[in-house]
Amino acid sequence: MKCFVCQAELSGSKILLRHLRLVHGFVPGKNLRLKCVETGCGSVFGTFSGFRKHLHIKHTEQSDQNSDTIDNSETAEAEGQISSQTFDQIGSVGEVATTSVLLMSNKSTLDMCASAVAQLKVAGLSQSAVSGFVSSMEEIVFEIHSQAKDAALLCLPPHDIATKRKIENSIEHMENPFTFLNSEAKRKRLFTEKWGTVEPTEIVLGTRFDSRRNKTTGTFDQVVVTDKVAYIPILETLKAILQNRHLTDLFKPRHVPKEGVYFDLSDAAHFKSNPLFYTDKDALQIQLFYDDFETANPLGSKKGIHKLGAIYFTLRNFPPIFNSSLDNIHLCALFHAQDIRRYGFNSIIEPLVNDLKVLEIEGVKNPVSGSCIKGTIVQVTGDNLGLHSLLGFLESFGAQYCCRFCVLEKDRFQFVFSEDNPEVVLRTTEMHALHCKRLQDDSTLPHVYGVKRVCLLNSLKYFNTANNFAVDIMHDILEGVAQLEVKLVLQYIQHNFLSADDLAGRIHAFDYGYNQQKNRPPSVKLFGGSNDLGLNAIQSWCLLRNMPLLFGDLVQRDDKHWCLLLLLLQIVNIVFSPVLTEGMTIYLKHLIIEHHQLFKKLFPQKNLLPKHHIMIHYPQCIRKIGPILHMWCMRYEAKHKFFKTQLKSFKNITKTLANKHQSCMAMHWESFSQYRLTLGPGKMVELDELKGGMEMASKLGVDISERVYSVKWIKHHGTEYRPDFIICTEVACEMPVFYKIKTIAVKDENVLLCGTLMETLCFDDHYHAFTVRMHPDRILKSVNVNELCYFKPFDLQMKYGTTDSALHIVPYCHFMQM
DSSP: OBOTTTOOBOSSHHHHHHHHHHTTOOOOSTTOOEEOOGGGOOOEESSHHHHHHHHHHHOHHHHSTTTTOOOHHHHHHHHHOOSHHHHTTSOSGGGOOOHHHHHHHHHHHHHHHHHHHHHHHHTTOOHHHHHHHHHHHHHHHHHHHHHHHHHHHHTSOTTOHHHHHHHHHHHHTSOOGGGGGSSHHHHHHHHHHHHOOOOOEEEEEEEEEEEEEOTTTOOEEEEEEEEEEEEOOHHHHHHHHHTOGGGTGGGSOOSOOOTTEESSGGGSHHHHHOHHHHHOTTSEEEEEEEEEEESSOTTSTTTTTTEEEEEEEEETTSOHHHHTSGGGSEEEEEEETHHHHHHOHHHHHHHHHHHHHHHHHTOEEOTTTOOEEOEEEEEEEOOHHHHHHHHTBOSOTTSSSOOSSBOOOGGGGGTOOOTTSTTOOBOOHHHHHHHHHHHHHOTTOSOBTTBOSOOGGGGSSSOOGGGOOOOOHIIIIIIIIHHHHHHHHHHHHHHHTOOHHHHHHHHHHOOOOGGGTTTOOSOOOOSSSOSSOSOOHHHHHHHHHHHHHHHTTTSOTTOHHHHHHHHHHHHHHHHTOSSEEHHHHHHHHHHHHHHHHHHHHHOTTSOOOHHHHHHTTHHHHHHHHSOGGGGOSHHHHHHHHHHHHSOOOGGGHHHHHHHHHHHHHHHHHHTOOSOOEEEOSEEEEEGGGSTTHHHHHHHHTOOTTOEEEEESOEEETTEEEOTTOEEEEEEETTEEEEEEEEEEEEETTEEEEEEEEEEEEEEETTTTEEEEEEOTTOOEEEEEGGGOSEEEEEOOBOOSSSSOOOEEEOOSSOOOOO
């Protein structure tokens, strides 16, 4: 048996597994990856039990044939020199019993038990439930020790008293790992030592009187309540992140910059003009996010009372696919939402701002390189209400000046559709400073041009709220503009072409494809006073993208209502694109103008939403900060689920949840891996047995007889790939090149997708989809999953309600030739 880490040769599967635990420190967890390297086998497992079964079934001849026949010389040599190298070569538990090995074994066992208990805490179990589990396991281990002692004693002859005493003493002195975990204080101390947990601190905001029911008398008494913020020091979190040596490669540039092409924040104007990033390309780029969420039942009597506000951050130095993982979204502060009204946002973020000032001037030490790395905030994102609240703008979008990008009056939103219009005066740092000064000079002013208060973030050296160009396409479009306009178009279709039942039937019966089956809209609210359809953001996106295939057969190609929908789809494809050009921002500007003008023409009685107005700033925002897809709130809001599902104490809910979160994050980061790959069921085969094996062998640079792991499906960084999915490998002659997946194979860290070429016939504007067919030459191609032009797979779909058998691929972004 060979170890995949150090390539040491071991004498059986039991020894191999023990070697992985003791020498290399592998412990169970969601990021555990154990690789089999026997006879070219590349199978990867996420559990010790799965790895053990694989070795016994697939590699029986090497498994444990030598386990019981190790000669005494090996054992003697092992007892003489215990080290991680010599321990690789020794036998199982019975072959060596030195103090060093026992200590390693005890530590390994304790690590496994600690990880199991930590996973229970992460799953949301209460402290009492975890304590009960640990107590039960402690008794079980004691009983196992007793049974092991009795069984060992029965194997000895009655007269061997000395050996019996040795066995009794040895087993009595065996450590019970759960004894070190049988109280919350012990667990917290062990987790801190094991994972280096960044502990939250409590910042006192102030005290106040509150009415509390006296359980004895039944009356309400006035009690003093201390309001606190659970703050996680951002400098300590950054130090913990930088300690991980696996992250070194992720700090390196991910692409070659091209003039006029926006891949990331570093390609855009704001980054290039920032003095810190201009002089230090490796400076930490911190992106903040703020939002409120309910921790109690949102429909119950406690609604609003236990509503919390959270500030998260991510490092934009890392690629977006890395930051999409919830483990890489870090908590900064947790507080009661009502405290914003009581004390103001500046009081809440003061400790964060103080740490950021240190980061800007002194930096944090990189434990790997030994140098100090500086950093600052690059952008603050969130929904419109959250951003206005944090940055000091008016929270009312019915106010005269309700835009944080310009000082255009709200009634002009219905007529001005471009930043090129002279009426649109964009906010600048100088203008914002004047507005803040007026507020400070005259405290009676409620606001000045929409500026309600001075934001403490403006005291930072390298950040100003006037240069915050973050927009959220999730709330602006998917939960705002798109739902309003899809609702109006559906009402138009229902009024002219279909009954309400037939319309609902189409939406329900349509085949949205495997990738979108979880996001299909359950039902839509077509009537009522609201502007939405009653869908969440991802359901809204699913319905919007599929609207042309759903109802395109009913309307004429020159139908103006249909043109409005198609214009919106073109806008959505651009703003959801991960790569854009300068020319695309100009095209986007004209699309938005045309779209808004057509909306007012078709629905003169309807007012454009403030979110419609924010769209006119999208082209400038892209030029300032790059693709705005990286700013949306979808993944940040998914982070709220952790706090909502935890069992919690409402006496000090912020501290309770912050502690649980930090323990969870420490555990995840201890077993961090930048390779997030989940494999479905499969088997080891030679490449010549697979369809496309020759192409795969050529791609890997190996012989056709090489063995690979053929799987039914994979999940790569959370994105699932299966046979019959469609992937885009490149864009040629301004048309995407699609392949239909036939085979998925894994060799070492390489994931290969082999597919059959699809012929892209045209882009059908009316159905807003590419018309495709199988290429007559049946060309096969193998591509590494990391080399895909656009990482999301597609489905082959058909129009609804026609005999047309043409196949279509619905785009989710604008395809651009790199």
